[in-house]
Amino acid sequence: MAIGRTIRDDFDWPLFIAVSTIALFGVLNLYSATDGGTTSDAYVQQLYWLILGFGVATLTVAIDYRHFERYGWVIYGGCILALALVFVLGRSVRGSTRWIALGEFSLQPSELMKIGLIIALAKYLHHDTKTGGRTLVDLIIPGLILALPMGLVLLQPDLGTAMVLAFIFASLMMLTQLKMRSVITLLATFVVAAPVTWFYLLKDYQKERITAFWDRLGGTQTDLLDSGWHTQQSLVAIGSGGLTGKGFTQGTQTRFRFLPDQHTDFPFPVWAEEHGFLGAVLLISLYVFLVLWSLRIASQAKDRFGAVVAVGVGAMIFWQTVVNLGMVSGLLPVVGMTLPLFSYGGSSLLSTMLGLGLLMNVSMRRFSH
């Protein structure tokens, strides 16, 4: 088919504008966060990544998404392979191995894995056309599709990404009709699994963050020097922004380096400190729009694969955003989680753009035959 005609007639402008606006805000915010510091050219790099990201997204849009369905298992397998390669070639940063060096750049296969998982689950559900209520048995195969990459990610260890994978899986399963009995059984399993995870699977620093979180919820501020300190300084940044903020590049929490990882995991406090409540609401609204729009695209998709991919991408953005904002605003414990499109980081941006490319793809081909 002729792609030119499609772009003119079916291009999803609202999606494009929302994505571009968030990404642009992200670059501006990054400029402010690193201004005057040793990484003051980070925003230029981010711009390069963004251009690359738009390129990747354009490529993704150009290929009919049904090809992704056809090669679903290959894509999934490739991602698993890349994940496995991390343990062979990987670079270790702060005690966890997540990166593969590609020439000058480093790539984080776990980021790509999110897209791989969405495509794999979409392919599975596309062919599993059962429309009645599903039982636990029906979850075995998709469960295995999740378990393999999730296990590898946990081994790195990267708790945040593992959580996103699980959340995407859960969201997609909710799309199908689970029997109430199954839901209850799942919840029961979780109750049993949680203590096991706590005592046998979590590393000490992860437990510490969660403890610090509960302490803060309970009002007892224990240790401001470690995990609690991050959240505390994040709240100071957000709170001191007030209604209208301190102004672009005027955030003191940012400039004087009180925020940890201010351009990767904590860009929102930078934004909220400088642009206040009004700026924060504007940014959050863009994410709300993006997620709701992906649901709209799903509802108009012409097949199950397209619908599941759209919901999967929407879920990916939704959960990452919610966990990141919840973390920086002290509602959730501190886990490494980027704010999609807004955080500094090539791999995260690329996988997000890849997902959004798929979303655009589904959107543009909703009527095509």
Add this chain to the structure above:
Amino acid sequence: MITLSQRREVGEFRKRYRWMALFVVLVFGGIIVRVAQVQLFQRDRWSGIAQRNITKTLELPATRGVIRDLAGRVVASNRPSYDVYTTPRLLQPDDLDRIASLMDLSETEQAALQTRLDQIPLSRRSQQLELFRDIDREQLAALETHRAELPALDIVTVPLRDYPYATLGAHLIGYLNEVNAEDMKRAADPSTYHPGDRIGRSGLEKRYEALLKGSRGFRRLVVDARGKSLKGARPDSLEVEMLKQPVPGHDIQLTLDMQLMEAFDRAFRPYPSGAAVVIDIHTGAVRALYSKPVYDPNEMSSGLSTKRYAALTGDPFRPLIDKTMYETYFPGSTFKAFTALAALEDAVVDPMQRVECLGSLKIGRQKFRCNKRHEWVDLYDAVVQSCNVYFWVLAEEVGLERINRYAKAFGFAERTGIGVNSEAKGFLATREWYEEHYGQFRIGYTLNTAIGQGNTRVTVLQLALANAAIANGGSLYVPQVVQNVRSPDGSLSETFQPRLKRDVGVAPEHLDLMRRALIDVVEDESGTAYRARNKDGVRVAGKTGTAQVVSRKGRSEESSSAWYLDRSHGWFAGFAPADDPQVAFAVLVEHGGSGGASAAPIAMSVMQQYLGETEPKEAE
């Protein structure tokens, strides 16, 4: 390509989208509520922390006012003390080793410091903490050289109180020590004192604390999360004052003459303890307030060890007691002047009438001894020769009530109102008091009172002021030790005028008679202070006295100084120069025995030095 079945399959999901959208909106709504809570409702709290995060406050201590004597000699001033402060939050793990080696600390000292730092609660880790006080020059040089590598440290120059005359006048001048929780609570403005500050704890330092203190200032620096100072980077959102200059305290000029004080110190060398007061008879200004022995205010300021404190309290000569006003003594024969004035004023006796002294007097079954056989003496002779028998006879005529009345007029048994430290009131026993305490009143009590024994207790300061009233024609003044107060810019902010307490109500001719008698105590061959007189020097007038010592309870028998501590106290109180009085004085030599032999020579020698060569120097 699309089939109907596919459409139906997609339709299976359709009913879920609405629930999902609702879920998404609710979750994001929750986040917005949370952000609103933090940014709109808790804004002030977080802004406060943000501002404290990026500022480091360095205190600029105020220079305490200087105290000078009437000639402008410095009595209390300040010298620089180099104190080391740290902000615990900024300390790097290996900083402590570094500091320990630069400061030349022992291992135990370093361990103690580590423990101290570990105990600081998180809430105070951003506040400055004093690590070392008054470090020596070598330590200062070592720290200054490596200052750039230790951004967590600050060296603050703090003025430390210094008393050039050390112990001289220490009771009056007082000392400082660290504020306690109570002081901080009492202060009207809670930020007046910070922990570690010093406060006037006694004497003038305490009395004029508010004036001397001044008020602290501060300098704020903008710092990053590692405490590095960022010069010139002042964010607009910072709404705090960055610099407040300290205001120095007021300077105080005393009426005291430190040269006179030094003269007393030299004259008292043969005796371990005693006191002396000199008053300007025209104004009530205190020229000397000397008490021996005394503690070192420099030592009191730095905090006494329990052992040192025990040594001070256990000292039989009681260095902690200000003997000029906090301790009371029998006035002994110095009191006869006032008994005589009472008799003259109420005309109960003819001063020319003579009494024969046979060396003792028998009244009822009791026999009272005089110091010698004076033969026939009139009132004048009795004062000059200090004849007890004459005064006993006189006392029977005058009675206890009159003696007390005139003693009161001269300021005995009444606080002088000097306004510094605690002051003893002294005591005059009344008839009722004797009845209550001894069951019944006997005439013997009146006789004892007349010669300054009995139960009459006076302070050295009271006796000096009473003699000033004799010398100046009957004006009893409130003693003053402060002449004026100057603002930090040098201008006079307050000058204290003489405060007359009352006229003692004695006729001038009677006072004149008494002055002549007091002159002859020294100048007549029969006078009790004749042997102490200044030959061809300053003419001094006064009354000698010897006060019995009440055996103190709890004194250990085996004490080698016990015999000494049972000796009587020697008094000499009067005025000088004899023919044109300028000052009145009272000198007490504890356990000095006879006043004529102990106290009078001291007074003579000091008055000779003070009034001998030149006129007393006035300030300015």
